[in-house]
Amino acid sequence: GAGVSQSPSNKVTEKGKDVELRCDPISGHTALYWYRQSLGQGLEFLIYFQGNSAPDKSGLPSDRFSAERTGGSVSTLTIQRTQQEDSAVYLCASSLGLAGGPGEQFFGPGTRLTVL
Amino acid sequence: QKEVEQDPGPLSVPEGAIVSLNCTYSNSAFQYFMWYRQYSRKGPELLMYTYSSGNKEDGRFTAQVDKSSKYISLFIRDSQPSDSATYLCAMFTNAGKSTFGDGTTLTVKP
Numbered sequence: 001g002a003g004v005s006q007s008p009s010n011k012v013t014e015k016g017k018d019v020e021l022r023c024d025p026i027s028g029h030t031a032l033y034w035y036r037q038s039l040g041q042g043l044e045f046l047i048y049f050q051g052n053s054a055p056d057k058s059g060l061p062s063d064r065f066s067a068e069r070t071g072g073s074v075s076t077l078t079i080q081r082t083q084q085e086d087s088a089v090y091l092c093a094s095s096l097g098l099a100g101g102p103g104e105q106f107f108g109p110g111t112r113l114t115v116l
Numbered sequence: 117q118k119e120v121e122q123d124p125g126p127l128s129v130p131e132g133a134i135v136s137l138n139c140t141y142s143n144s145a146f147q148y149f150m151w152y153r154q155y156s157r158k159g160p161e162l163l164m165y166t167y168s169s170g171n172k173e174d175g176r177f178t179a180q181v182d183k184s185s186k187y188i189s190l191f192i193r194d195s196q197p198s199d200s201a202t203y204l205c206a207m208f209t210n211a212g213k214s215t216f217g218d219g220t221t222l223t224v225k226p
Contacts, residue, residue, distance in 0.1 A: 004159075031212070042122070042204055043160070043216040056213050091159055102148055102208045107159030 004108035006092050012114045013082055021077040021111045025094030032075050033093040033105065034067055043091065049075060050097065082115045089113070119143045122205055122217025131226050135192040139205035139217045142186065146207035146215070149181050151190045154202045154219070163203075164190060195224045 005024045013019050025032050030051055035043040045059040049069040060066070064082075069075040079086055089112050093105040122139045129135055137151070148167045152160035164179035166172045172179045180189040188207075192199055205217040 033214070035216075040219075042218040043206070043214075045214050045216070048212050048214075050212065056211060058213070093159075102212060102214070104162050104165060105150075107161065109159050 006108040023075045023092030029094035030097040031095045035091045125220035128223045137190040145209045148208040150206040152204040
């Protein structure tokens with residue numbers, strides 16, 4: 001693909017429901033990152049994957065958040081029992097990997113999550 | 117105290133002005149320093165990437181890193197209306213953990 005894609009682009013859900021967000025990284029990119037961006041704020045780091053493993057899960061806000069990556073490609077971010085404070089844009093980025101540094105991250109367009 | 121503090125702005129400058137954007141940080145584990153530009157309702161795009169103290173130039177953009185002072189800057193020369201966007205500084209550790217500034221919104225008026 002031409003770039004990082006994310007789906008859905010918009011998601012409106014009711015408080016207490018579970019949601020699943022998907023990220024398709026650029027083919028061949030081994031590193032994948034999830035961020036959250038609230039209105040007018042910078043990016044909040046959630047988690048990153050190197051291949052299928054996640055060396056650092058410390059950014060996940062609570063145990064309602066989980067993420068997985070299979071086949072070194074697609075990743076899903078799951079939020080269980082959503083709360084209104086989870087409303088934000090969830091951004092995914094990928095890069096070639098960490099050898100010699102994180103390298104250039106390419107961002108997807110984001111998923112705008114609204115919890116009513 | 118936040119690990120990364122970015123001058124909040126917003127900034128409004130006339131076309132052709134020199135713009136200075138700044139961030140300070142407290143975590144000495146940060147080794148890689150980046151500047152991103154983000155247009156409204158879009159994902160960030162990388163402008164500059166560096167890992168050592170000093171200056172790096174790319175066209176009208178110059179990134180400056182001072183690790184001893186834990187301070188980074190982005191300079192934009194001959195600013196254009198198309199430069200109007202939110203600029204985010206970002207820092208990475210060797211372990212891949214990243215921290216972003218809250219962003220500075222820049223408006224360049226024709």
